[in-house]
Amino acid sequence: MSGGINIARTDKLRAFALLSPAYLWLTLAVFLPLSAMAFFSFLTEVPFGDAEWSVTLTNYSAFFESSTFSRLLLKSVMLGVKVTALCVLIGFPCAWVLAKMIKGRAREALFLMVILPFWSNSLVRIFSWAIVLRGNGVLDKFVNAIWPWDVKVNLLFSEWAIVIGLVHSYLPYVILTSYLALQAIDDSLIEAARSLGAKWWTILWRIVLPLSAPGLLAGAVLVFVPVVGSFMEPRILGGRMGTYYGTLIEDQFVAVFNWPLGAALSFILLAVVLIILAVASPILKRAQT
Amino acid sequence: MSEVRVNNIVKTYKTARALDDVTLTFPDGGFFGLLGPSGSGKTTLLRTIAGFVEPDTGSVTIGDRPVVNVPVEAREIGMVFQNYALFPNMTVADNVDFGLRVRGVTGNDAKRRVAEALELVQLGPLGKRYPHELSGGQRQRVAMARAIAPRPRVLLLDEPLSALDKSLRVDMQIELKRIQREVGITTIFVTHDQEEALTLSDRIGILKGGRLVREGRPQEVYADPGDTFTARFLGEANVFDGKPEGSLLELLGGARVTRPEKATRIAVRPEHMTVSTVEPEGPNVLRAELRQRIFAGAMGTCVLEWQGQPVKAIARQEEFDGLPEKGAVWLSWSDRHARALTVD
Numbered sequence: 001m002s003g004g005i006n007i008a009r010t011d012k013l014r015a016f017a018l019l020s021p022a023y024l025w026l027t028l029a030v031f032l033p034l035s036a037m038a039f040f041s042f043l044t045e046v047p048f049g050d051a052e053w054s055v056t057l058t059n060y061s062a063f064f065e066s067s068t069f070s071r072l073l074l075k076s077v078m079l080g081v082k083v084t085a086l087c088v089l090i091g092f093p094c095a096w097v098l099a100k101m102i103k104g105r106a107r108e109a110l111f112l113m114v115i116l117p118f119w120s121n122s123l124v125r126i127f128s129w130a131i132v133l134r135g136n137g138v139l140d141k142f143v144n145a146i147w148p149w150d151v152k153v154n155l156l157f158s159e160w161a162i163v164i165g166l167v168h169s170y171l172p173y174v175i176l177t178s179y180l181a182l183q184a185i186d187d188s189l190i191e192a193a194r195s196l197g198a199k200w201w202t203i204l205w206r207i208v209l210p211l212s213a214p215g216l217l218a219g220a221v222l223v224f225v226p227v228v229g230s231f232m233e234p235r236i237l238g239g240r241m242g243t244y245y246g247t248l249i250e251d252q253f254v255a256v257f258n259w260p261l262g263a264a265l266s267f268i269l270l271a272v273v274l275i276i277l278a279v280a281s282p283i284l285k286r287a288q289t
Numbered sequence: 290m291s292e293v294r295v296n297n298i299v300k301t302y303k304t305a306r307a308l309d310d311v312t313l314t315f316p317d318g319g320f321f322g323l324l325g326p327s328g329s330g331k332t333t334l335l336r337t338i339a340g341f342v343e344p345d346t347g348s349v350t351i352g353d354r355p356v357v358n359v360p361v362e363a364r365e366i367g368m369v370f371q372n373y374a375l376f377p378n379m380t381v382a383d384n385v386d387f388g389l390r391v392r393g394v395t396g397n398d399a400k401r402r403v404a405e406a407l408e409l410v411q412l413g414p415l416g417k418r419y420p421h422e423l424s425g426g427q428r429q430r431v432a433m434a435r436a437i438a439p440r441p442r443v444l445l446l447d448e449p450l451s452a453l454d455k456s457l458r459v460d461m462q463i464e465l466k467r468i469q470r471e472v473g474i475t476t477i478f479v480t481h482d483q484e485e486a487l488t489l490s491d492r493i494g495i496l497k498g499g500r501l502v503r504e505g506r507p508q509e510v511y512a513d514p515g516d517t518f519t520a521r522f523l524g525e526a527n528v529f530d531g532k533p534e535g536s537l538l539e540l541l542g543g544a545r546v547t548r549p550e551k552a553t554r555i556a557v558r559p560e561h562m563t564v565s566t567v568e569p570e571g572p573n574v575l576r577a578e579l580r581q582r583i584f585a586g587a588m589g590t591c592v593l594e595w596q597g598q599p600v601k602a603i604a605r606q607e608e609f610d611g612l613p614e615k616g617a618v619w620l621s622w623s624d625r626h627a628r629a630l631t632v633d
Contacts, residue, residue: 191341192374194361196388196439206387210378 041263059264069248069265073272076245079159080228083166087223090167091174092216096208098175099182100190114175117168126236129165130156133237157239165233170226174219181215182208225273229266245269291352291442291475292317293338298347300333300499307333308344309499315443315477315492320469322490322507323479326522330499331479332447338477339445340364351442367436367474368445371452373428375420381407381431382416388439406438409468426457433465437472444469446478450485462488483523487511495519514556516631526556527600528630537572541596546573552629561626562602564591564612565619573627575620582612593620 040046041060045053063069098110117125132138135154143153155161185208193203209216231246238244249269252262293315300308308330315321323331336342338349340361349356356364367388376384385406389399407413410430420428429449436444449465450458466489469476480486486493487507494504495518503510503519514520517528531538531546531553538548538555549555568574577595589609593600600620604612612618 186372186374188370188372188374189376191361192368192370192435193376193387194341195339195364195366195368195445196391196435197362197365198387198391199362202391207376207378 037263037266040260041267043260046257046259059260060268062261063265063268069245069268072243072245072248073269076228076230076269077272077276079162079166079230079234079244080224083163083170083227084220084224086163086167087171087174088216088220091171091219092178092212094171095175095178095182099179100187114172117172122169122232123236125169126165126233129161129168129237133161133164156237157241159238159241161237162234162242165237166227166230169233170223173222174216177215177219177222178212179215181212185211221277224276228273229269293443293475293477294348294350295334295338296348296350298334298337298344298349300330300337300342300344306499308337311347311496311499311501313494313501313504315475317475318473319475319491320466320489321475321477322486322493323477323496324481324483324486324493324523325496326481328498329496331481331496333499334496335445335447335477335479338443339366339368365439365442366445367439367441367443369429369432369436369447369449371448373420373432373452375428375431375435377420379419380416381412381418381420381423384420384431385416385435385438388435392439394439402438406434409437409471410434410464425453426461429453429461430464433468437468437474441474444472444474444476446476448479448481451480451482458485465489487523495522497522513628514630515628517554517556520556520628520630525559525601527559527562527602528554528556530554530632540575541598542576544575546575547624547627549624549627550629554630554632555627556630557622557627559590559601559603560588561622562591562600563621564593564602564604564608565621566612568619569621571621571623573622573624577618577620579612579615579618582609582614584609593618595620 042055042057043053044056044058045051047053094114098107098114102110130137133154134140134156135152137154137156139155140153143151155164189207189211190203193207198206229246229249231244231250234242234244235247235250236242245265249262249265252258252265294313296312298308298311299306311330311334313334323334325331333342337344338351340356340359344357347357351364351366376387379387382403385403386399389395389402394402403416404413407416410433412427412430412434415423415427420431423431429452432449446465450461453461462485478489490507492505493507493510495502495510497518503515510519511523514523514526520526520528529538529540529546531540531548533539533548533551533553534545536548537545538553539545546555563569564579575595577593577600579591579593581592583590583592587606589604589606591602591604591609591612593602602620
């Protein structure tokens with residue numbers, strides 16, 4: 001009896017010892033910074049130097065007092081929806097081609113090209129897009145070189161520029177997760193469906209999409225969450241157009257130096273994103289079956 | 290239900306010829322077994338009929354309809370895959386319903402036909418289960434029901450029983466034969482298991498290296514294989530080469546045996562070999578060395594050696610019991626059991 005308990009206890013100890021690096025990491029990298037931010041969000045003033053501070057809820061109530069904040073949050077959520085939709089529409093077919101139509105060396109080469117954006121600095125990437133999209137830029141010159149009439153292409157400082165930049169940055173997530181999901185689908189399932197008389201859209205709708213939905217959803221979440229809070233792309237590619245909820249938070253930290261308000265706005269964003277995911281998950285789960 | 294014909298099918302992959310000028314007719318309502326070792330092109334031929342493989346040259350007709358340019362989904366075929374390929378996200382009933390729905394059969398009509406198909410394969414009450422909740426044999430039945438439900442013109446089976454264990458496989462063979470008889474659909478199936486081919490088929494075709502080497506009723510082909518490959522692939526055969534001496538054939542060591550149809554090579558099945566301790570009368574007698582006797586119930590197998598060549602004989606129990614463990618014996622067969630083989 002006691003032997004059994006001892007074994008259970010040493011097992012638990014061993015498990016704890018083995019897991020402790022992970023817990024330590026989570027504590028240092030996630031829990032501590034988040035709790036510090038949560039603490040700041042209830043203060044009147046950042047407790048640095050000899051600033052006087054007290055506990056308050058005004059930072060949260062400020063969000064509801066001015067419609068600017070909620071308007072910007074809605075704008076950011078809509079940006080997230082647009083970018084996620086585009087990433088799915090472009091990424092899923094790309095993943096299909098990679099997983100089912102291309103074999104061998106060509107696939108490796110294409111994979112490299114998909115992952116390439118990950119290897120470049122995001123600032124460099126965004127400024128490259130600025131050079132391409134601005135008036136008299138690369139895109140403008142290219143269009144005018146093949147188009148017989150004179151046109152002005154200046155996408156910089158528009159919502160389109162922001163969307164293009166974000167889609168380019170986050171597309172690989174959707175391609176990679178969808179690729180993994182699609183590769184797990186046995187080719188014989190598709191052959192079986194064809195032998196039963198199904199056209200490609202029936203196969204896509206009734207077999208491929210339901211079976212790859214988990215991967216596709218994982219990719220969509222990986223895109224949606226960071227895009228809603230994005231600030232670099234809107235700022236550089238959006239110019240005057242580029243005021244979003246993410247840039248608003250950034251301003252509180254780096255320009256206005258109102259950390260408590262920035263922290264409160266961040267937590268409201270976190271809550272809204274979690275609510276959206278919670279509401280969407282049962283609907284998406286039902287779509288799977 | 291339709292007759293299926295393939296004419297002069299050639300299919301080359303890079304440098305390898307998967308199918309080399311294959312012409313074959315699969316009779317209406319028959320159960321046709323395509324048999325061959327791996328790499329013989331049997332699966333390629335089946336997939337050509339299905340439409341997954343496009344032949345370099347040649348034609349395929351299902352019924353009177355040429356289908357080489359018809360995509361798979363419009364060929365009206367039913368196919369059972371080696372791994373069954375059941376849709377994991379659908380129930381058994383939805384799997385069976387799939388082919389009906391894409392053909393526009395819905396409502397009560399579809400429900401009735403799904404129930405009929407599941408009844409046919411004796412899975413009536415399992416419609417609401419998911420494929421992962423079924424055993425291997427049940428999945429096999431669902432795959433059959435799904436393929437048959439839309440009433441295809443031809444049923445194609447790709448090694449349908451190879452994923453099952455031995456005892457279940459024998460049961461499913463009987464079951465498969467029953468279902469095919471009941472539905473009366475032209476069925477083509479691919480196997481590397483010669484016993485399975487002999488049991489199930491009305492006709493068999495034997496492929497080797499992309500070529501059709503023999504085609505016919507199983508009994509016919511077994512009794513008169515015609516070439517060395519077929520003789521050895523379908524059952525077992527003792528093959529002897531000799532020099533022609535008029536109506537006789539002189540084998541190694543000077544023994545003379547009857548020569549069928551001007552042959553220089555003959556085959557005798559082990560079950561047609563007689564082993565005895567006294568020299569028998571008549572022709573076709575060889576002096577051989579008995580190496581081993583293997584008891585196996587009603588029949589026993591004798592492993593012998595003649596002129597350095599292994600020879601196998603199957604003996605009935607009483608004959609078997611009268612033989613020594615080892616030593617010199619006489620081997621003989623009657624004229625009608627020696628078959629001429631072509632030398633290739």
